[in-house]
Amino acid sequence: MSDWQEEQAIQFRDIVQRKPNFKMGPITLDIPKGFITAIVGPNGSGKSTLFRMILDLEKPQDGTVTVLDHPIGTGDDAPIKQRIGYLPEESLPHDDKLKAFEKARFNSCWYKNWDVNRYQELLLALQVNDNLPLGKMSKGMRRKCEFAIALAHAPDLLLLDEPSSGLDPLAWKSMIEILHRYMDPGDRTILMTSHIVEEVKRLADYIVFMAQGRVLGVYEKDELFSSWFTFFVSGEGLTSQMASRMPGQCGIESVGGQSFRITTSEAYQAEQWCETEGITILSKQALELDEIMSTLLLQDGISKRVHEARGKAR
Numbered sequence: 001m002s003d004w005q006e007e008q009a010i011q012f013r014d015i016v017q018r019k020p021n022f023k024m025g026p027i028t029l030d031i032p033k034g035f036i037t038a039i040v041g042p043n044g045s046g047k048s049t050l051f052r053m054i055l056d057l058e059k060p061q062d063g064t065v066t067v068l069d070h071p072i073g074t075g076d077d078a079p080i081k082q083r084i085g086y087l088p089e090e091s092l093p094h095d096d097k098l099k100a101f102e103k104a105r106f107n108s109c110w111y112k113n114w115d116v117n118r119y120q121e122l123l124l125a126l127q128v129n130d131n132l133p134l135g136k137m138s139k140g141m142r143r144k145c146e147f148a149i150a151l152a153h154a155p156d157l158l159l160l161d162e163p164s165s166g167l168d169p170l171a172w173k174s175m176i177e178i179l180h181r182y183m184d185p186g187d188r189t190i191l192m193t194s195h196i197v198e199e200v201k202r203l204a205d206y207i208v209f210m211a212q213g214r215v216l217g218v219y220e221k222d223e224l225f226s227s228w229f230t231f232f233v234s235g236e237g238l239t240s241q242m243a244s245r246m247p248g249q250c251g252i253e254s255v256g257g258q259s260f261r262i263t264t265s266e267a268y269q270a271e272q273w274c275e276t277e278g279i280t281i282l283s284k285q286a287l288e289l290d291e292i293m294s295t296l297l298l299q300d301g302i303s304k305r306v307h308e309a310r311g312k313a314r
Contacts, residue, residue: 008066009033009157009189010054015063017049017213024049024213025063036183036190038200040293041210047193048089051159054191055086068157082111085155087147089162089193096135100145103134104152111153122148126174139166147175151182158182160192164199176202197289201225207289209296216296228287228295229267234259235279242277246270250295263287263295 010031017024024046031037039047052058053065056073065072070080095103108114123130126144134142143166150158164172176199182188194200200207200221207224209216233243238258243249248266255261259282264270267284274281287295 007033009068010191011064011066012050012053013064013066015050015053015060015065017046017053017058017060022046022213025060027063027213027215029208029215029218031189031191032206033189034187035205036179036192036203037206037208038204039191039193039208039210040195040200040289041216042293042297044212045210046213047210048161051086051088051161051191051193054159055081055084082113082153083156085150085153085158087150087158087160087163089165091134091142091146093135097133099133100128100130100137100142100149103145104130104149107149107152113153115152115154118154119148119152122151122178125178126171140168140171143167144171144175147178151178156188158188158190160190162193162195164194164196172199179203200289209293211293211297211300214300216300224292225286227267228265228292229263229270229284230287231262231264231267231270231274231284232259232282233262233274233279234282235277238279245273247273250299 008030010029012027012029015025015027015029022044027046027050039045039050041047049058053060054067054072056077059073067080068083070077072080098106104119108116123145126148128141128144128148130145130148132141134145137145143163147163150160164175167175179190180203183190190203192203194203204221206218207221208218227248231246232255235258238260240252240254240260243252243260243262246262246264247269248264249262249270250265251263253261262270271281273279
């Protein structure tokens with residue numbers, strides 16, 4: 001897990017939210033300024049709830065949210081919202097009858113930095129016609145229009161909830177290129193959610209794993225993908241008890257005899273350990289994002305059961 005020392009764009013402190021069938025938190029989480037952070041996790045993890053809290057569309061029952069050094073919900077949030085762009089996962093049904101250019105014109109009244117030329121450039125790059133009612137557009141076409149509207153005022157903070165939902169491969173590629181150019185100044189921040197592994201790989205600098213209203217881990221992307229591996233190992237006298245001592249071990253499976261399939265979050269240290277212990281690495285394979293997520297969920301489930309068992313034992 002990374003120890004972030006950068007200036008923070010967003011700070012969640014001791015966030016707790018309780019609903020009839022859902023409990024979030026407590027969550028303490030920093031989103032660093034000048035980088036792209038992706039939150040990944042199963043549906044219902046609380047990702048969209050965090051976005052709504054940033055915009056003061058939903059208030060936490062406990063804890064505080066600070067955005068661009070401004071405590072949210074403690075006064076006039078209008079100046080800070082001028083600096084935020086937001087693309088929600090679901091389009092707003094009350095916009096259906098508006099033509100896209102009408103929604104853009106409406107938004108231009110609220111954002112002092114609205115740039116109509118920038119808006120037109122984005123439409124051109126995304127190959128979209130904004131002279132149609134939003135409700136009559138395909139999901140992908142509407143997504144591209146709303147993406148252009150969210151970016152047209154050059155926000156300092158961009159919130160993207162499943163940004164590529166409904167996009168075809170060509171539009172997806174254009175969106176990736178636009179977002180990379182958006183980050184060029186160096187002081188802008190993107191917080192996004194995505195289920196698309198390749199999207200996270202192409203865009204994110206940091207990855208936050210969430211499940212069941214809690215943060216399971218925060219990682220620097222390159223460090224994450226270079227550290228999480230599955231090793232197939234074999235050795236004279238190798239037992240599951242010995243294999244469990246591999247650094248970063250978070251999953252063991254016997255594959256017959258004295259051979260094991262071991263998942264680790266510390267690949268380099270694991271290799272050094274194998275060499276020291278005289279264990280042969282038959283092969284190794286990097287884990288994909290969804291496999292890391294599954295492993296974290298499994299570990300979290302085991303940890304919770306152990307905690308519950310200890311509680312009952314007392």
